[in-house]
Structure formats: structure tokens, C-alpha cells
């Protein structure tokens with residue numbers, strides 16, 4: 185049986201919804217997502233594998249990829265849910281909503297979920313409570329949620345008589361899906377997406393300073409979707425002063441999305457309030473801040489304390505190099521236009537790697553609903569994540585911090 189789990193089965197719940205439909209106008213993005221649901225009774229192992237597969241239907245970003253399967257007592261799949269991004273229902277809530285809508289009898293039902301159900305009230309209520317109230321009799325999960333705020337779901341379920349099993353043999357699979365997210369949670373900092381747009385040979389501006397527009401409208405629209413997903417978008421003072429960007433999140437027709445990120449400028453030079461990023465007189469000046477620091481950690485602490493859990497860094501090359509060199513990068517989205525410049529302004533500096541061995545390594549990210557390399561009009565988008573940082577699961581990532589930029593090696597272009 186092939187079950188279509190695309191947008192037609194899913195009613196968007198709010199402006200934060202990231203279903204495939206939203207991306208359908210962009211070339212290279214599947215308009216709907218399909219999953220083959222095996223017919224007949226599934227073993228516990230097969231059901232958990234399906235939950236992990238469902239998790240991968242979700243969009244990458246600042247939230248974990250989680251899938252949930254509801255079966256009847258004999259293992260027949262009844263509902264498949266997954267998490268679609270920050271602010272949307274958790275996978276368990278998604279599957280339970282489908283069950284409620286279909287009037288499914290849940291008295292003997294089992295749930296397989298790729299991450300321990302949460303036990304806290306965030307943007308949604310505790311999944312552990314929702315599972316209990318739905319009448320599910322058995323729960324299987326693949327990885328314990330150790331975050332201070334959300335842990336305790338399995339304990340809650342057991343204390344309410346629900347047979348709850350940790351299937352530790354699937355822990356590695358669940359962990360691999362979410363390592364990047366676990367690291368930012370453990371480090372109490374926002375999840376960091378760095379975005380860059382360059383020529384094929386890695387330049388973001390020509391020698392004469394011309395830089396608009398290197399990539400085409402589809403790539404730019406894709407970048408705006410990341411802005412919309414993020415809680416905050418950050419640039420350096422120099423990009424602000426040179427390019428005067430608004431940092432709005434806009435759709436392909438130029439309309440502002442309802443959900444807008446906090447606009448952030450990092451650096452010590454004062455930005456005059458007439459600059460677009462400040463939003464004075466036009467939009468929402470309260471949705472803007474400058475952080476007067478050169479220390480990434482100071483910026484991250486400041487943003488985290490304001491509730492920012494997903495930060496998008498849009499440049500310039502100094503900021504990209506600074507955060508990459510400090511191993512403060514959870515995902516990298518690199519748009520490349522089929523242009524060759526030979527020389528110009530490099531897409532990244534302040535990153536000191538004098539031997540290949542020291543260079544930060546990345547890997548293609550094939551998790552989630554999109555392929556790691558996409559064609560967007562004439563351009564390509566490559567989605568990358570750091571090569572695994574931790575040597576063993578449950579071990580916080582090992583930082584590979586490179587020596588900090590010094591003027592001696594990489595002079596500031598203004599000097």
C-alpha cells in the first residue's frame with residue numbers, strides 16, 4: 185500500500201507550517217512526500233523503523249526530526265505522524281490528531297515514536313499526557329529525551345500504567361537524525377544555520393564590489409524560507425553598512441511573511457537608525473537589536489536569553505568564518521551560481537587553516553524531506569552538516585575550535 189502523506193493529508197495549523205506544499209513552487213522540491221506503508225502486521229522492529237522513516241519526512245532545522253506510528257494490537261499501521269518544524273505539532277500529537285479526526289478506536293493501540301515523548305508544555309502540550317488521554321496502551325521509543333525541560337515522558341507514562349519500552353537498539357539511528365539538535369540543546373545556545381551565496385569558485389562580490397544579485401530569484405526565495413523558519417537572522421556591521429539589507433523574510437512575490445525573525449547585527453560600529461534593518465518608521469523597530477561584541481558566545485548567550493532557539497547567520501564572510509572557526513555551525517546552506525570570477529571577495533575569511541588536515545570537514549545532509557543538493561533555477565543549493573563531532577552517542581560534541589583570526593594573518597579588508 186502506498187500512502188500519500190503529503191500536504192493533501194495535512195491541514196496547516198499556523199503560519200509556522202512548513203509542509204512540502206510551501207516549497208512546491210521551487211524547482212527540485214517534491215510537491216508531496218510519499219511513504220510506503222507495509223501491509224499486514226508489523227513487528228515492533230519494523231514499526232520502529234517506519235517511525236524513523238516518518239521522522240525523515242520532517243524539515244531539517246532547529247527542531248528534532250521525530251516520527252510516530254500508531255498501530256492496532258496486532259501491528260497493523262493505523263496512523264503515521266511526524267514533526268514538521270518549530271511551532272508545529274510534535275510527531276505524537278500529529279498522529280493522535282489524525283486518529284481523532286478518523287474516530288479510531290485507540291483502546292488497544294500501540295505507539296512507536298523515534299524520540300521519547302516530551303513531558304513539558306512548550307508551544308504544544310506534553311505529548312506524554314496526550315498519549316495517556318488518548319488511551320494508548322503501549323509505547324515504544326528509540327531514544328531518551330535528556331533535555332532538562334522535556335525529559336520524564338517515559339516515567340510519566342509508566343506511572344500511569346502504560347507499558348513503555350526503550351528500544352535501545354534503535355538509539356543510534358534516532359541519535360544520528362538529531363545529533364546537531366542535541367548539541368545546541370546541551371550547549372544552551374541557539375541552533376545555528378549559516379547561509380552563503382557565492383559564485384561557483386567561491387566569491388560573494390567582484391573586485392569592484394558588485395555583488396547583487398549573484399544567485400537567482402528561486403535561490404533567494406529559498407533563503408527567505410530559512411529566514412522565516414529562524415527565530416533570528418544575524419549579519420555583521422559591515423554587511424549592514426555596505427548593503428543596507430532589510431533582513432525581512434519575503435515570499436517569491438516579495439510579500440513579507442507574517443512570521444518575521446528578530447533582526448540582529450553583530451559588531452561595535454553603531455548602525456544609524458535610518459538603516460533598513462532597524463525598521464524605523466516602516467515596520468517593526470522593536471524586532472531589531474544590535475549586539476556590541478566580537479565574541480560569538482556573548483552574542484549567543486544574549487540571543488538565547490531572549491528565547492532565540494534558531495539563529496540564521498547570513499554573513500558577511502567575516503561572520504561566516506568566525507562562527508565556522510569556533511565550530512559554531514549546525515547546518516550550512518550554500519547557494520552557488522554558475523558564475524566564475526577568478527578573484528574578488530571570498531565567501532569566508534577569518535578561518536585559519538594552513539593545512540588540509542585542520543580544515544573543518546562537512547558532509548552532505550540527506551536527512552529530512554529534501555535532498556542535500558537541489559537545483560533552484562540556474563543555481564544549486566547544497567545542504568551540509570559538520571562531520572560527526574561526537575565519538576560516541578550520549579557524549580557531547582567534541583569542539584574543534586580553530587585559532588582565532590588575527591590581523592597578522594588575515595587583515596581586515598578595510599585596513
Ligand SMILES: NC(=O)c1ccc[n+]([C@@H]2O[C@H](COP(=O)([O-])OP(=O)(O)OC[C@H]3O[C@@H](n4cnc5c(N)ncnc54)[C@H](OP(=O)(O)O)[C@@H]3O)[C@@H](O)[C@H]2O)c1
Pocket residue numbers: 379380381382388389395398419420421422423424426427450451452453454477478479498499500501502503504506529589597
Ligand atoms: N553573498 C552573500 O551571501 C553575502 C552575504 C552577506 C554579505 N555579503 C557581502 O559581504 C561583505 C561584507 O562582509 P565582511 O565580512 O566584510 O563584513 P561582516 O562580516 O558583515 O562584518 C564584519 C564586521 O563585524 C564586526 N565583528 C564582529 N565580531 C568580530 C570579530 N570577532 N572579529 C572581527 N570583527 C568582528 C567587525 O565590525 P565592528 O568594527 O563594527 O565591530 C567587522 O568589521 C559585503 O561586500 C557584502 O555584500 C555577501
